[in-house]
Amino acid sequence: MDALAGLLDGPRARGAFLLRSVLDPPWSLRIQDRAPLTLVQVERSEAWIVPDEGEPRRLRPGDIAVLRGPDPYTIADDPATEPQIVIHPGELSTTLDGRELCDDMDLGVRTWGDSPDGSAVLISGTYQLDGEVSRRLLAALPQVLVLPAEAWSSPLPALLAEEIGRDEPGQEVMLDRLLDLLLIAVLRAWFSRPEVGAPAWYRAQGDPVVGRALKLLDGDPARPWTVALLAAETGVSRAALARRFTELVGEPPMAYLTGRRLSLAADLLCEPEATVGSVARRVGYGSAFALSTAFKRERGVSPQAHREGVRAGAAATAGRG
Incomplete structure (x- = not known):
């Protein structure tokens, strides 16, 4: 992807x-x-x-x-x-x-x-x-x-x-x-x-190094990525990758990966049978606690509160219909 x-x-x-x-x-x-x-x-x-x-x-x-x-x-x-x-x-x-x-x-x-x-x-x-x-x-x-x-x-x-x-x-x-x-x-x-004026990450897809890194992160966000591993996959040094990625995308590789994982988690939490633990594993966090900590830090609410809010809104919409 x-x-x-x-x-x-x-x-x-x-x-x-x-x-x-x-x-x-x-x-x-x-x-x-x-x-x-x-x-x-x-x-x-x-x-x-x-x-x-x-x-x-x-x-x-x-x-x-x-x-x-x-x-x-x-x-x-x-x-x-x-x-x-x-x-x-x-x-x-x-x-x-x-x-x-x-x-x-x-x-x-x-x-x-x-x-x-x-x-x-x-x-x-x-x-x-x-x-x-x-x-x-x-x-x-x-x-x-x-x-x-x-x-x-x-x-x-x-x-x-x-x-x-x-x-x-x-x-x-x-x-x-x-x-x-x-x-x-x-x-x-x-x-x-x-x-x-498309977003920086979109324009960066044309770069042979950063474009490859973006495809790897987006294609398998649950993999335990590090800058060193990503650099090895793209064939450049850690310093070169970090510098070029930040320059073209506007944030470091691991910050981009965190945003990608949490956006994916927010969508997965809306699935009927999803648990915080199962979603954590699917997006690359080792435990429900680790996902909850990152989710609340970045989004201001817990995964559970996010899911309950979405479900309450869906119920209200269904009731209006």
Whole structure:
């Protein structure tokens, strides 16, 4: 597994919030749902993403935006249009003064808006829980990224647009997996663009020494790696590897490995039968205590607390459904 594959192996939507919005201008939605990650694709007309900090970003038909939470933002027909609707946590939409709009604007299966023939059509998919997207992936992304329609080619946007309005057995799981696939495809295309300023570890993959070291660490994070062992595998001295790795990736090899192990552990802890001890062994820690110590030091909570938080969020999401 290479570094990008390891990063993109994380998204796991579970009952994701997917919605087709059909709107007539002037329209403006204030998004403050605190979701960790949202994907928006424009089917018809245009839209503007207006972050609280930074420049507005224009979306044309076929463009896709990925927005990193939990900071609020506005999406509108024009940057100057004042918000009319607020999207809150729990899939709740209201007017600015708090009147609920979910029923008033319901247009059918996963469709919402002013009228069925509105001039603007957007499709959004929202990862609602922190455990569905790894912290390492979120750290690699800007608050707003836009992939123009002409920058890539994929059948996935059209497939999601086709499937979002269906109400068939297993449809929720189908849409979850489609959202995962679309997000992965968009990010892979975006990371490959030289002008986007991809993370240092991504650019470092092209280096013959550091790229090899990254593949080894990402491919087998549970191995009892040391700088000496990694240097021997890459054919350079310990000092040369440590210096070059830190220069290109931005952190030493063992610090990178710790982050990789803990991100993997955070995902594995969400599996139903996982224990802290079993996860520790799978990611390269000698005991549950060793994993717990490292996890709490880096993330501020114990593995058990992390797992309970993810499960509580999943239960709340299921209850809303």
